[in-house]
Amino acid sequence: MSVSVRLRNSPINSPKSSPCTSPRFLHKHPRSPAARRSIMPVVVIHGGAAVVSPDKVQLKLEGVKRAANIGYEVLQSSNGTALDAVEAAVKVMEDDPVFNAGFGASLTLTEKIELDALIMEGTRMKAGAVAGVSKVANPVTLSRHIMEKSEHVLMIGDGAHKFADEVGMPATKPEALVTEYACERLNYFKSFMTAVNSGMGKSSDHDTVGAVAVDSAGHVACATSTGGITAKQEGRVGDSPCVGSGGFADDFIGAVSTTGHGEAIMRVCLARHITGLMQQGMKAQEAAVAGLEYMKNRVQGYGGVVVVSNKGDIGVHFTTECMAWAYRKGSVVHYGIQPDDDLTEDGSSDSSPL
Numbered sequence: 001m002s003v004s005v006r007l008r009n010s011p012i013n014s015p016k017s018s019p020c021t022s023p024r025f026l027h028k029h030p031r032s033p034a035a036r037r038s039i040m041p042v043v044v045i046h047g048g049a050a051v052v053s054p055d056k057v058q059l060k061l062e063g064v065k066r067a068a069n070i071g072y073e074v075l076q077s078s079n080g081t082a083l084d085a086v087e088a089a090v091k092v093m094e095d096d097p098v099f100n101a102g103f104g105a106s107l108t109l110t111e112k113i114e115l116d117a118l119i120m121e122g123t124r125m126k127a128g129a130v131a132g133v134s135k136v137a138n139p140v141t142l143s144r145h146i147m148e149k150s151e152h153v154l155m156i157g158d159g160a161h162k163f164a165d166e167v168g169m170p171a172t173k174p175e176a177l178v179t180e181y182a183c184e185r186l187n188y189f190k191s192f193m194t195a196v197n198s199g200m201g202k203s204s205d206h207d208t209v210g211a212v213a214v215d216s217a218g219h220v221a222c223a224t225s226t227g228g229i230t231a232k233q234e235g236r237v238g239d240s241p242c243v244g245s246g247g248f249a250d251d252f253i254g255a256v257s258t259t260g261h262g263e264a265i266m267r268v269c270l271a272r273h274i275t276g277l278m279q280q281g282m283k284a285q286e287a288a289v290a291g292l293e294y295m296k297n298r299v300q301g302y303g304g305v306v307v308v309s310n311k312g313d314i315g316v317h318f319t320t321e322c323m324a325w326a327y328r329k330g331s332v333v334h335y336g337i338q339p340d341d342d343l344t345e346d347g348s349s350d351s352s353p354l
């Protein structure tokens with residue numbers, strides 16, 4: 001005798017005659033338009049899980065607050081979406097030499113620029129990403145072009161440069177992205193031969209940038225951009241451009257952007273792991289803490305995350321010594337860099353670009 005069990009609310013198991021099971025409805029947002037209208041938009045930023053030297057603390061805080069304000073203004077504009085907000089916020093940090101992304105990115109052992117980035121939207125779970133690029137100043141924007149104008153998710157190196165040219169992105173000389181500070185950091189790492197493996201520790205430098213956002217329609221998005229890890233081997237790709245590791249977005253759950261030791265993050269698929277915990281009922285903050293604990297216990301890796309649920313619930317957590325973060329909800333910007341910080345200021349007056 002065969003027994004069929006029908007799960008309540010499961011589209012897969014609903015009767016065939018229901019119009020709601022038609023595949024064309026499956027990508028729609030799970031909540032009613034009325035519920036969606038009540039969401040207060042928010043953008044949450046990180047400036048990398050790292051040890052931050054005292055002279056850089058203020059610069060990093062200014063940078064993440066500026067990115068939160070710019071992302072939030074996009075969310076407030078008439079057609080601004082979560083996707084537009086995370087791209088705008090990450091772009092600001094790619095242009096800011098204090099962060100390890102775009103201009104100011106970390107260098108490979110052979111003194112080269114190799115940038116990785118990812119952008120993902122939660123409605124159709126479309127994603128675009130690049131790895132090992134050196135001739136674009138804003139890899140997050142190239143990632144968005146890949147998501148919207150190609151049939152692919154991830155493009156690397158020269159193929160990605162060609163695609164950038166085809167979509168009309170201006171070419172940048174790799175040397176133009178190198179800062180004196182990135183060279184100093186490389187020389188420091190070279191002299192101690194620490195590099196990638198010591199990056200497992202909680203005190204290494206990982207100042208990647210990332211953003212997650214939810215807009216008033218309940219759509220979520222994430223973006224992450226990095227130069228990787230100082231003194232990485234040429235050709236090494238970290239977690240940042242990998243869907244599910246460097247970031248993840250699903251309107252049914254929320255969005256996550258990660259930072260930290262890429263080799264560890266990839267092995268536990270940190271961003272997807274955290275959204276999985278949220279799917280099982282954890283709040284964004286609980287899931288952020290549990291995800292990073294899992295990574296620490298399971299693969300001895302350290303890092304940080306920013307998380308937003310599709311209802312605007314926020315999570316910020318890191319297991320490294322510091323992580324600059326900021327979020328803007330309404331007129332208030334919350335921010336911090338040390339483990340228990342939650343500083344606030346009025347954000348309505350500061351959104352000037354660099």
Ligand SMILES: NC(=O)C[C@H](N)C(=O)O
Binds near residue numbers: 206229261
């Ligand atoms: N700065 C970072 O967060 C590093 C990045 N996750 C990577 O391993 O490439």
